[in-house]
Amino acid sequence: MKLRFLPPQVSEASEVLHLKLWEGTIFDYSLSGFAGTLSGGTGTPTSVSPAFDFIAANTQYIDIGTGPSIVKTISLWINQNDVAGNEYPIDLNGTDYLSVESGVVTVNGLAGHILYVDGVAGTSGVTTIDATYHLITITDTTENDATDLDIGRADIGPAVYYDGLISDVRLYSVVRTAAQIKDFYNQTRWRYGA
Numbered sequence: 654m655k656l657r658f659l660p661p662q663v664s665e666a667s668e669v670l671h672l673k674l675w676e677g678t679i680f681d682y683s684l685s686g687f688a689g690t691l692s693g694g695t696g697t698p699t700s701v702s703p704a705f706d707f708i709a710a711n712t713q714y715i716d717i718g719t720g721p722s723i724v725k726t727i728s729l730w731i732n733q734n735d736v737a738g739n740e741y742p743i744d745l746n747g748t749d750y751l752s753v754e755s756g757v758v759t760v761n762g763l764a765g766h767i768l769y770v771d772g773v774a775g776t777s778g779v780t781t782i783d784a785t786y787h788l789i790t791i792t793d794t795t796e797n798d799a800t801d802l803d804i805g806r807a808d809i810g811p812a813v814y815y816d817g818l819i820s821d822v823r824l825y826s827v828v829r830t831a832a833q834i835k836d837f838y839n840q841t842r843w844r845y846g847a
Contacts, residue, residue, distance in 0.1 A: 669721035670824040672804065675703035675844070679715055683823075689717035689804070703844050704730065704820035707805040709740070712814055714806035720745070720799030726825035727751070728790045728837065729804075730845055733817040736784050741807035742815045743822065745799040750807040751789065756781045761809075763793040771847065772838030774831065786818070786845035788838045792828045799824065820845070 671682040672689070681687045693713035707713045724745060731742050736756040744750035749762035760766045760777040768777045769790040801808060804822055805815045821841065829837075838847075 665825075667825045667827040668823060669724065669826045670717075670799075670802075670822070672715070672822040674705045674804075674820045674822065685721065687717050687720050687802070689715045689802075692716045701818060704732065704818035705805075706818055707815045709738070709814035709816035712806070712812070714814060715804040717799070717802035717804065720802030721824055721826065722796075722798050723826045724797040724799050724824045725794065725827055726790065726792045726823075726829040728788065728821070728823040728825070728829075728834075730786055730788050730820040730841070731782075731815075731817060732786045732845075733782070733784055733815075735816055736782065738816060739813065740815045740817060741809075741813045742789070742805065742817075742819055744801070744803045744807035744809070745797055746801050747808050749797050750809065751791065752807065753782065756783065758782060758789065760791050763791060763795070763797060765795050766791050766793040769831070769834050771842075772835035784817075786820075786842075786847050788842070788845075788847070790829070790834050790837075792834075794828055 668683045670687045679689050739754045752759045758780045768775050770780050
């Protein structure tokens with residue numbers, strides 16, 4: 654019998670939320686109980702392996718509600734449909750959120766953050782991405798509270814939405830090291846053709 658080896662799966666105790674989103678279901682694989690629900694004005698996000706496809710014009714998003722109370726690392730794979738637009742893939746609480754405007758990645762509200770794109774440290778408001786899959790990771794030494802967690806939208810006054818693919822959303826209660834972030838990128842990028 655020939656054994657089939659699968660790429661290693663990254664998991665650890667400090668993971669307080671893990672939504673794979675590549676199987677068409679919303680389930681918290683960290684077993685912390687933050688599953689969330691599909692929401693949207695006209696339809697809901699659809700599963701396009703290995704991700705969920707969000708359509709901003711349809712006001713589609715995943716509403717987690719009250720999420721983890723201590724978040725120090727945010728990690729997610731994104732692939733924007735329109736890099737010229739203004740997109741909002743994740744919002745912790747209406748103040749702490751990620752935006753991608755004309756391809757420029759900006760971290761909002763997280764004062765002590767370090768932004769990583771594809772496992773490499775970058776600069777918020779300077780680092781740019783294109784319309785392919787990218788691993789976005791944000792670390793912050795401050796304890797951030799995900800009191801109103803949304804995937805695919807930011808509720809920052811008038812709600813604004815994300816147009817594109819989102820997968821493998823992970824929140825951690827610790828600051829992940831640069832080496833851990835790079836290792837995670839290298840262990841998961843095969844799934845996204847990166």
